[in-house]
Amino acid sequence: MRPSNSSFQPALPTLDISVSGNYVFLKGALLIILFFLVNVALAQNTVYVDKNNNSVGIKEITLIVDKGGAQERTIVQTNEGEENPMPEDVTVEIGSILLENGQRIFATSRFPSVKSANPLLGSNQSFSEIQVVKYNHSDPSQHITHANNLENFLRAMEEVVSIPDLRSYWDISPTPILEENNAFVDIIYPNQIPSSGYMMIAERHGNSGLDLMPLDAK
16 A cells, blocks of 8 residues: 555655465455565565565464454464354454464554545445445444544554454445545554564455555654
8 A cells, every 4th residue: 555645755765565465364255465574775676475476484373263252262274275263253363373484473463543534535425335344244333434434434444454353354345436536545553663574464355466665754
């Protein structure tokens, strides 16, 4: 996602990362991409991350179903394309990931601010095309539209891009809102992204690429 706020300019040196698929869990629903961030000066270079290039191999993933709830249990998945854990109306959080090199890493939460919303977000257009969907997909109250509901939508955005629940996500379908102005929102993590370590991205259905560009607030 490339922020639209003109007051934020790319830091130099900068690393532009283009990401596509790596590892699939929760059959037919999710793609998980894991790559390593290195503290190195790369000026305006693009690093492509996919299954065969610059990604980190995953050996197993530990999932916590209904964490803190009455049905809490732990699942360890070792194969691609395994079935969705039951029940389907509770959270499924990433607990840890075992890498092929034997290192185990643990999911952490980073809470951003969501700002600079597209001026048509919060209007009455595209009621169901832009929304945040939380873990219980059968509950209409957990589909949080932007339409006439901007503040709640932005707060829900902050939550779903922070927590390790694989069933909560933000959803954009083709909409005239983004045809007029393709800027969406700025998701800003002030002083929270390390210069080295692992970054994981989850993309529902694994059918969308994305670009990551480190920015420096000026």
